[in-house]
Amino acid sequence: MPLWIPITIAAAFLQNLRSTWQKQLAGDLSATAATYVRFSFGLPVACVYLWGLNRLGGIPLPSPNAMFFIYCAIGGFTQIIGTFLLVALFAYRNFAVGTTYSKTETVQAALFGIIVLGDHPSAGAVAAILVSLAGVIAISMAKSHLTVMNFVRSLTERPTLMGIGTGAGFGISAVCYRAASLSFGRDDFLMPAAFTLVTVLIIQTVAMTIWLGLREPSQLAGTMRAWRVSSLVGLAGALASMGWFTAMTIENAAYVRALGQIELVFTFASSHFLFKEKTVRLEFIGIALVICGLLLLLFLR
Template sequence: MEAWIPITIAAAFLQNLRSTLQKHLQGQLGTRGASFVRFGYGFPVALLYVFALHQFGGYRLPALNLSFVLRAVIGGLAQIYATIMLVHLFTLRNFAVGTAYSKTEPVQAAIFGLLILGEHLTFGAMIAIIVGVIGVMCISVARSPLTLGSLISSMMSRTALIGIASGAVFGISAVAYRSASLSLGGPNAVMQAAVTLACVTGFQTLFMLGWMLATDRSEIGRVVRSWKTSSLVGLAGVVGSAGWFTAMTLQQVAYVRALGQIELVFTFISSVVLFKEKINRLEVAGCLLIVAGILALLGWT
């Protein structure tokens, strides 16, 4: 089994864990504060990770270059604004549709990977990715009162366009991260990913901190007071991100993001086993499609 596969699965699991922890911050922090904690509390851990790899792993520190800095900044900003768009969807009436369209990220990442990095996918892999995306969209709209007719009519709505834009910007972010990591040229994928992660989270921490200082300084106090939960969010987030960055250094973004859809299966299992939530046929069908897409993807890579 190629290394990127278990790394991606672990990253998806940790992302699901981070999302679960962030739910405990609802009502305590605003949108900016909740976004900041994954960067601000994760940045020190990212620095320690780089230090440990260098000091105890014996990996040399790669020399940064202008190309790396530009791509890391583009990726960091894209991730922030894609998250903001995704959060904005929850204020709209048909947010489920928009969220579903945001899950087209693997397909859009494949397109950006082709345009920016010249990476090609096999026909079979592309079909597998599309099957997985359809499965995710089924789960996203399974609990909303949408008919086939209303879903078709909403495809060009503002909500759908915001969702598609969010998925596109997430795709740009992921491709930018892979490009930044590869531009370091060594010493290996793990160290390149670790340095990229530390630089990106450091930039995002400063950016979000400056934003809060300019718009709502009281939010900073709330972030500090929520340190117990926030630190766990930051830890889970940065360890998961280390997995994503490493996997995307080893493999094309479209493959990694497609396999990463297994996060929805983890969420689905948690809701059934831990929270005893009822499920419907569309959710079951969505999970089966995701699993089928993943198995097909792994068979073609």
């Protein structure tokens, strides 16, 4: 089994765990501050990881070039923009439409990967991505009680455009992170991925610290008051990011993000079997499509 597969599955599981802890901050912090926590409290963890690879693992630090920093900056800011758009969607009555369209991230990552890196997915991988995308959309529609007609009619509405923008932000950032790691031209993948992660987190932490300091200073202090949960969010987020960045250094970013949708399977399993939440037929169909898409990706990529 290729190494990027178990790394991606582990990253998806850790991301699901991070999201669970992040929700605990929702009552005390704004959505922006809760997002900030994943960067600022994750940065020290990523720095320790980078230090360990260098000092304990004996892996030399890379020599970054101008393109590396350009890719890191674009990736870091597009991820922030994508997150902001996703948060802003909740202010709209029909936010569910926008969040559903944001799931086009994997398709957009494939397109940006072709443009930026020349990462052309195989026909089997394209089919797998589209099948899993159909499953993700079905799950989103089931949870938000959307109808097919409402989904189609919303193509020109602002929430739809914001949702597509959210997917673009996450898709561009994924491709840029892979491009940044590959810009070193090294055969190893752990150090380039770790160095890229730390650089991106520094950019994001500095940018969001300035933003919160100017716009929501009380929230900036609130992140420190909630340091216990914030530290858990930062730890899980950093470990998940280590997995994402490493997997995307090894393999096409679109493949990694597509396989990462296994997070939905984890979420579905916990809500259905552990919390005994009611599941409708469309959700079962969606999960089945996601699983089929992931299997197609693994065997036909």
